[in-house]
Amino acid sequence: METIRIGAGAGMETDRLQPALDLIVKGNIDYIVFECLAERTISLAQLRKLEDPSKGYNTMLEYRLEKALPLAYQHNVKVITNMGAANVRAAAELAVKIAAKHQLPLKVAAVYGDDIFSRIDKYYECPLMEKPNLKLGDLKDYIVSANAYIGYEGIYEALENGADVVITGRSTDTALFMAPAIYRFGWRNSLDKTATCAIAGHLIECSAQVSGGYFAVPGKKEVPDLWNLGFPIAEINERGEVFITKLEEAGGCVTTATCKEQLLYEIHDPANYLTPDVIADCSKISFEEIAKDRVKVTGVTGKPKPDTLKVSVGYLDSYIATIEVSYGGWKCVERAELLVASVKKRVEAMYGESVQELRSDIMGINSLLPGRRPPCEQALSEVRARVSIRVKNKRIAEEIIYECGSNVLNGPGGGGGRVESVKRVVSVLSILIPGEDVNINVEYMEV
Amino acid sequence: MKLLEIAHSRTGDKGDISNISVIVYNMKDYELIADKITATRVKNFFKDIVHGDVLRYEIPSIGALNFVMHGALGGGVTRSLAIDPHGKTLSQFLLEIDV
Structure with a gap:
């Protein structure tokens, strides 16, 4: 066969x-x-x-x-x-x-x-699949790609x-x-x-x-x-x-x-x-x-x-500043929590108006599934504190790191393994377009 | 008994939707999980992260349930602030649920 x-x-x-x-x-x-x-x-x-x-x-x-x-x-x-x-x-x-x-x-x-990016303006009236109350046109200044x-x-x-x-x-x-x-x-x-x-x-x-x-x-x-x-x-x-x-x-x-x-x-x-x-x-x-x-x-x-094709639209969304520090030994959870509280308070005080979203985690306790607490935190021998902050503007994200980072010198006792980063976020949302709007063609090249 | 004793699980992601399969090792246990692991229970288990509906699909031919959790990934894989934006680790938490 x-x-x-x-x-x-x-x-x-x-x-x-x-x-x-x-x-x-x-x-x-x-x-x-x-x-x-x-x-x-x-x-x-x-x-x-x-x-x-x-x-x-x-x-x-x-x-x-x-x-x-x-x-x-x-x-x-x-x-x-x-x-x-x-x-x-x-x-x-x-x-x-x-x-x-x-x-x-x-x-x-x-x-x-x-690649339908060059004619994306044709679809500005399309609702976004993930956020039906918004139209594609709401993102128009930030769109970087559109692929069916x-x-x-x-x-x-x-x-x-x-x-x-x-x-x-x-x-x-x-x-x-x-x-x-x-x-x-x-x-x-x-x-x-x-x-x-x-x-x-x-x-x-x-x-x-x-x-x-x-x-x-x-x-x-x-x-x-x-x-x-x-x-x-x-x-x-x-x-x-x-x-x-x-x-x-x-x-x-x-x-x-x-x-x-x-x-x-x-x-x-x-x-x-x-x-x-x-x-x-x-x-x-x-x-x-x-x-x-x-x-x-x-x-x-x-x-x-289906009669329609899904189009993934990439757009410049935001910047994420992330601050991480590890703590070990006695009262490591308390020290990690103190770091988180301090960073949050400082970000809020200095950049509160720019912050779109802030999330804090204690890795080892709740970074993967927030809301759960382990039965015995005192038994943990090490944890890692993490704060991530979303802002629209790259310069603000960098400033947050400059002014709210350096947490080995400025944070609780015994912090180490500091990582601070700024990440550009390109996000993806989708629209549906008629299947006949896309024409496939093939080019051949020979050695 | 914990679910992990009779079933295994895998998480997948699309945008802001996380799906978690629950698959029995032995087909004789399918009716038990179909009875005990309801969409409501799963929604409640993940109440701190899932902001939308949880739908349950049944695939008895392979002894599996598929939970589709809307609004589960911090606004979407591509923009989430989480350390695990895909939610890939979630399935193994669900297996700790009591049956």
């Missing part, structure tokens, strides 16, 4: 590379997919592009392709990635340059269409035209994985098969999160050789059966438990998993461990795709 094996090469912007190279060499895979965009990644990439028009693609692109392309060519593995981020053309040109350097006769495809989540069509076309390397911007994570299977098996018109591919993609899009990462709890959920986690492979056959697996010699594990956790990761209604290509229904999904580290996925069905 004809099968296709798709390896996950990355699950985040800066994911490690070696497990991907291992899959290319030893995984008997047909495709390696580097999925490298989170909600905000492309907005930050857009800012890098504004500073330097030749940049704006993934910061690890060159590192990854330098090592991956020669191996991929040698093992007949095609590469699909959204590492184009905010500058797909520059990323594709770099891929061509790297291929040429290694004398690899590769055809590189650049998929365009997701596009589906698999452009990648499909690139594969149809013989591309060896396909580079996109903000395509959905799932589209990167769906395209090869739908292309190979001619499933464009099958909703159930398309949805099955979407879920196969969803299961491996976060790389090791389905093969033992983000999972281990010593004594309860053991993961073999966590230090050497292998990235996952989705094997899809012409009957539409999906198997999730990994390299036998790699660390980690693929079990029904790892698959179930990853299935529900970032999914809301399991009966309506929205993608631009299909609405997948996994409310009746099942997983079966048919061999060690080999899980069969069944029961996914599909419904027609």
Whole structure:
């Protein structure tokens, strides 16, 4: 029976590379997919592009392709990635340059269409999905990027035209994985098969999160050789059966438990998993461990795709000043609380009118889940105090650090490990636009 | 009995929404968690951080519940002041709940 094996090469912007190279060499895979965009990644990439028009693609692109392309060519593995981020053309040109350097006769495809920033003013009247009482136009002075989540069509076309390397911007994570299977098996018109591919993609899009990462709890959920986690492979056959697996010699594990956790990761209604290509229904999904580290996925069905596309809009939001100091030994909690109270009072006194939001935490007690107190704080041997302050203006954030920092000299006794920082915040909100507003096109470059 | 004895869990994030799965190790325990771990209880457990609704989805075929918590991430992953803006650590707190 004809099968296709798709390896996950990355699950985040800066994911490690070696497990991907291992899959290319030893995984008997047909495709390696580097999925490298989170909600905000492309907005930050857009800012890098504004500073330097030749940049704006993934910061690890060159590192990854330098090592991956020669191996991929040698093992007949095609590469699909959204590492184009905010500058797909520059990323594709770099891929061509790297291929040429290694004398690899590769055809590189650049998929365009997701970036709608140049016509964003057309949508100022659209309500923001997350804040329906506001319109996009309310952010207009601060918008830095606008990218529609596009589906698999452009990648499909690139594969149809013989591309060896396909580079996109903000395509959905799932589209990167769906395209090869739908292309190979001619499933464009099958909703159930398309949805099955979407879920196969969803299961491996976060790389090791389905093969033992983000999972281990010593004594309860053991993961073999966590230090050497292998990235996952989705094997899809012409009957539409999906198997999730990994390299036998790699660390980690693929079990029904790892698959179930990853299935529900970032999914809301399991009966309506929205993608631009299909609405997948996994409310009746099942997983079966048919061999060690080999899980069969069944029961996914599909419904027609939505009429709209989601657009992620990045905007310059604010600046966050953060102050941290650690305390240990006797009365460490009391001293951390004194630091927090002092910093808050000083910020309020000097910059109260500028502060949009302030949060304080005692790490070791309540920084992850505020409101809870441990039963015995006296037993804690160390804690870390943290105060973070949001202001609109960078200069004020820096001044807050100048005037309310230096808390080793000016704070409670025995404080150490001081960290003070100012962070620019680029936030993301979303709108929905008609699907027909986005035109996908593909450019080919050859070595 | 604590939930952690019979179930495992993972947190995901989208904007200002956190979702937490609760998955039984053994399918025979599904009805117990479906009965005991209600959306109201989860909302109450996270009352200090969740400012919106908590919805519960059931996936009996894999013995899982999915809690979708709106207004849970300090205004959104990209702007939260929290040390863990994604709320990735929340699932393991929920497992300490009594069943």
